[in-house]
Amino acid sequence: MNKRFIFIIFFIFCFVLKIDESYSTITNKIVAKVDNQIISSYELKNKIMIILFLSKKQLNQNNIDKTKNFALRSLIDNKLKKNEVINNKIIADKKDVKNYLGALSANFNTNIEGFEKLMNQNGIDFDLFLDEIKNEYAWQRLVFRLYKDKIVLNEQEVIDELNTFIANQQDLETFELAEIEIFSGSTEENIKNISEIQNQIIEIGFNDTAVKFSQSSSALNGGNIGWVNSKSLSQNILNTVENLKVGDISAPIFQTNSIIFLKLLNKKKETINNINVEEVKANIINGKRNELLGLFSNNYLSIVKNKAFIKFNE
Helix, strand or coil: CCHHHHHHHHHHHHHHHHHHHHHHCCCCCEEEEECCEEEEHHHHHHHHHHHHHHCCCCCCHHHHHHHHHHHHHHHHHHHHHHHHHHHCCCCCCHHHHHHHHHHHHHCCCCCHHHHHHHHHHCCCCHHHHHHHHHHHHHHHHHHHHHHHHHCCCCHHHHHHHHHHHHHHCCEEEEEEEEEEEEECCCHHHHHHHHHHHHHHHHHHCHHHHHHHHCCCCCHHHCCEEEEEEHHHCCHHHHHHHHCCCCCCECCCEECCCEEEEEEEEEEEEEECCCCCHHHHHHHHHHHHHHHHHHHHHHHHHHHHHHHCCEEECC
């Protein structure tokens, strides 16, 4: 056998062994405690591999190191949400989970069964991944159940806004958007996190950064939230999006408890007519409702986190 070929095989073996050793040192250890739940090294390893797999990044030590902290923060949030949905006896809608997995599988040119097999082939525990997805959808149902009565929209205000819009604009502008949402903290933390997000966008792109860092449920879809019309957006968001060119990424936008980055993927105009006026009205209502639900979700998680006992093991 060619000596050069033997050397290459030996180098690859050592490289893989090094990555494996970085995990084996924490095998079967408790990484953190979140109230009555634990985060094991196995879960952390699996979460890192999920993030790298979904963002289509190589499993190497550099990417592992860059992903580890975010993976741990994400697992902590997941445990906090899981406690709440269990305590409130909420379960995810099977249809929502199936639809999400179907859309995610399509991004890998396969079906759900093929996607599960693909993850398993890459050493990922699919059951843990599935549990996380179910937990997120259960959390969304819980937030809706707890706060739906607080989402009070004035019907007349919606109609007035719609009429004003139609009177002043012949065309309806719609935007295809992607987002990255991170929680807001202290000024020092925000500066550090914003810088990290912006650097990662430059290094690996917006979609992969969304998968790795975004707290939004759109994260596993590369941050893509699809097409939204101008009346579905708050005035602050709309002002930002209108000034973006296709492909542009916004400056950080500060919300009550979060910071978001938006990328304009595409835009178009639709003529207002009798067919889509009702759609516009529905979008106005849904946009306002979803914005409030997102705010309530972040507030709720912040409250839960502040009350929780979280301990990191060295």
